[in-house]
Amino acid sequence: MTAIRPLVAGNWKMNGLGASLAEIASLLDRLAQNGLPPTDIMVCPPATLLTKAKLMLEGGPVTLGAQDCHPLASGAHTGDLSAEMLADAGAKAIIVGHSERRTDHGETDAMVNAKTQAAHRAGLSAIICVGETEQERRNGATLEVVQGQLAGSVPRDARAANTVIAYEPVWAIGSGLTPTQDDVAEVHAVIRAELTRLIGEEGTGVRILYGGSVKPGNARELLQIANVNGALVGGASLKAEDFYTILCAY
Numbered sequence: 464m465t466a467i468r469p470l471v472a473g474n475w476k477m478n479g480l481g482a483s484l485a486e487i488a489s490l491l492d493r494l495a496q497n498g499l500p501p502t503d504i505m506v507c508p509p510a511t512l513l514t515k516a517k518l519m520l521e522g523g524p525v526t527l528g529a530q531d532c533h534p535l536a537s538g539a540h541t542g543d544l545s546a547e548m549l550a551d552a553g554a555k556a557i558i559v560g561h562s563e564r565r566t567d568h569g570e571t572d573a574m575v576n577a578k579t580q581a582a583h584r585a586g587l588s589a590i591i592c593v594g595e596t597e598q599e600r601r602n603g604a605t606l607e608v609v610q611g612q613l614a615g616s617v618p619r620d621a622r623a624a625n626t627v628i629a630y631e632p633v634w635a636i637g638s639g640l641t642p643t644q645d646d647v648a649e650v651h652a653v654i655r656a657e658l659t660r661l662i663g664e665e666g667t668g669v670r671i672l673y674g675g676s677v678k679p680g681n682a683r684e685l686l687q688i689a690n691v692n693g694a695l696v697g698g699a700s701l702k703a704e705d706f707y708t709i710l711c712a713y
């Protein structure tokens with residue numbers, strides 16, 4: 464099997480006005496001056512900034528992602544955005560099933576599965592987020608929860624080329640807490656095995672990102688763990704300097 468090329472993606476969440484595009488310009492400057500790390504790089508700003516960010520990123524080393532989509536291509540769904548619209552605005556990937564969406568909007572695995580299929584229908588990759596709550600970890604249910612989320616969220620025709628999994632323990636997001644290296648290795652190994660069970664050989668090539676309080680200070684130790692094929696970075700992706708330092712872990 465050929466080595467999996469890592470992906471480091473920045474999830475800006477509901478942060479960023481026009482002025483924040485200066486961080487993207489600064490990231491591009493740093494990459495131009497210092498050379499490219501051996502990893503794919505993506506930024507996922509809010510949908511309002513996609514078209515402007517697209518103009519800045521076109522032809523460069525950083526790709527553009529979006530943070531959510533509606534399952535349908537168009538229709539009477541006020542306020543929603545379809546995968547086709549996000550593709551039209553310049554996105555190459557869509558984060559689906561982030562724990563904040565599962566919590567804030569009651570998104571179920573079935574909905575995440577439908578959104579993943581929508582991303583694929585529009586020719587985009589889906590970054591499918593899974594992860595246990597603090598209570599579930601305390602109850603010893605982590606592996607079972609993550610396996611269940613994968614079984615429900617990953618369409619059986621998913622391919623390594625259009626699907627990324629992000630393991631994000633809910634309790635690690637935005638908290639400054641991270642699991643031990645052994646815990647990350649254990650969950651990522653189970654995700655790899657479950658992907659292979661669900662989609663066969665393709666599962667061996669799917670990138671499995673770690674997410675949850677990835678910072679310049681801990682990126683190196685997290686990114687070297689077996690079956691960790693990159694990171695989904697929230698808070699630390701908002702500042703070009705921090706995000707660039709995380710990329711330098713490779």
Ligand code: PGA
Pocket residue numbers: 474631635636637638674675676677695696697698699
């Ligand atoms: P964080 O967020 O890096 O701020 O913890 C990660 C995420 O939710 O994707």
